[in-house]
Amino acid sequence: MNAEILSVGTELLMGQIANTDAQFLSRGLNELGVNVFYHTVVGDNPGRLQRQLRQAWERSDLIVTTGGLGPTEDDLTKEAVAEFLGLPMELHRPTLEAMERYFQGIGRAMTPNNEKQAYFPKGCLVLDNPNGTAPGCIVEQEGRIFVVLPGPPRELNPMFENHVRPYLLRRGDAKITSRILHIFGMGESEAAYRLQTLIERQDNPTLATYVGQGDVLLRVTARTAPDEDPEQLLAPMVRQIEALLGDVVISDDNETLPEVVVRLLSNQEKTLACAESCTGGLLSSMIVDVPGASDVLLEGAVTYSNEAKMRRLAVPEAVLAQHGAVSEACARAMAEGMRRTSGADFALATTGIAGPGGGTPDKPVGLIYAALASDSGVTVETYHLKRDRALNRRTTALNALDMLRRHLLQKQP
């Protein structure tokens, strides 16, 4: 099956955003064995959109559109597809009711232009959207499949995974099953280099690397007959990857680093507290983002000022005077102080210069310390990061979590 991705949105043509939807969909479609031959972007312009739909019809079996499903006059993709296929627009009552509930829920009035989002080309399959107000849809006509998806990635990605992927799979006779491994502490290119032989000789299962949220993802995908057990193909490949990469494989079941840490703490019935300077709450927030975090996280402190470090964490004034707030000694005192005052089994602490300002020749931007306090003492790691403020903070929080992960794994029976 040959496909093209047709993205609709002036914001793409203005360069406000990159077309990450096309990237995401291309990966997903390629994994399903669909050849993607074109990406096209057009603006919110009815004439140009009709011409692109005509061209897509002539050259592709599967046309996936992204964007242009919002409530405004500019949002015209669904209407354009209906017009192109000669279908009337029809009210989809379940969508209207879901939207009414949604607006009631957020305590905002539904405006008349929202109602437009409940109309769909007659006879289509409506794809519900729990992450926004614009559902997608699928229409088939004369052997072509039109898949109409919303633009925002947090709406499009789950809609593809939960609706479009299964829909396309049902049409094929093969079953596709994936396992996702998470790697932390090794870049994508090094991981790909070490896995080169597996990647090169891949056939079934296939192996692909992706950049995640501060980690690297490996997707192992097996193609089997519907009644065959995919684990027979997946498990040996996962074992080979783990043998080649070692303990940088933090999960073979699609868990993020915070999820792994919360699970390990929970299994070992241990508690954690965080003392943050440069990460400024991000470390605690990553943990709290995992459902069930309340069982393991006792508390966190964002001790941004020296005064707060002394008052909340009992960091000795002498440490700050002699070594400064960005120092190994301060990181150690923060972790120790937090562990003692919170009563948690473990305390993590971060301090450093995230940038862009605040650097000195002695302590340049990107110099960061992370400390882990436990019943066996305190360990401190030093990092020299080179990214922007947001990424330096994120990397620091993840490194601190990985210190704890490695510690917890050693203690595991």
Added chain:
Amino acid sequence: MNAEILSVGTELLMGQIANTDAQFLSRGLNELGVNVFYHTVVGDNPGRLQRQLRQAWERSDLIVTTGGLGPTEDDLTKEAVAEFLGLPMELHRPTLEAMERYFQGIGRAMTPNNEKQAYFPKGCLVLDNPNGTAPGCIVEQEGRIFVVLPGPPRELNPMFENHVRPYLLRRGDAKITSRILHIFGMGESEAAYRLQTLIERQDNPTLATYVGQGDVLLRVTARTAPDEDPEQLLAPMVRQIEALLGDVVISDDNETLPEVVVRLLSNQEKTLACAESCTGGLLSSMIVDVPGASDVLLEGAVTYSNEAKMRRLAVPEAVLAQHGAVSEACARAMAEGMRRTSGADFALATTGIAGPGGGTPDKPVGLIYAALASDSGVTVETYHLKRDRALNRRTTALNALDMLRRHLLQKQP
């Protein structure tokens, strides 16, 4: 002048990379007053590439290609453009000499296929590439301009800035200037509804709405002669928007809510501390993400357990026993306690049930309180949120920041 961007590369169609070149070029071209009407991506396939060149010739004045300039057989863009325009390929001696020096410099032998990179369509303008081995070129024919650029952003971006931008500027055209407004507390559809008359009668400046990171963005774009002041067009439109939307316009200069709050605090020389339960550090982290946050944020506490609420914030045990941790009384006590113990001018507090678990009939998932303590007392707001855990937490943090923003604006002289 109407333009399109034609990117050549199978790696784009496989989803290995996002098309950030198209984003970068679109921004640059729009700033020069060039309308970008299409982006297209094709693979390394001669037939499909020729068809796209033909289509581009028919509909665009300026065609910018990216990628396909490397030394391998697959790299065929320059050759395809020459073939399409009926031009022979000619050796460009300065390029060959530069490449010989380059390879000498890195101590590697130049392979025969590198020589291919020194051949160009006859009569073109060669654009040198100090950041790689593949120069670009510009060819004009029958009123069309073909600009052929390398794919890697670190080669393409400077080549555009140093060669293509000056080339297009010399040809003269209109100048495009945008202002971005941020809206918080009103959805995109309601904002578009209220601005309907402005959006419908738009010509110059134009107005468009976008969904941001928890806020809504409005882009006002003016087209002027190169020597004209765009503010004469932009300022009246911005004033009209502010009159129609009121104080949900949090910035008319592309500031996010955390940036606005840090600026207002800094201007008023006030300090802040945060006491977080359900947001779990996210509120502090959003503030710390703004450079200069250290001047205004004294500290934060993630008091996830009842014990931490009592010990760190002096929340009375009676409040927790009578009302529970998720209550207006607890939010109030957290904000008061944080303000008193930190010595900050303001304290924000959050408590609630972010989900997915933890709800009861009395206190369902999504019930959240935010409190602001100042020298004029404590105010508490109650929210009933309906999204997933991550979004409920994010919305809560932003709502708390907006409480403080509104308070700070009232106090402004």
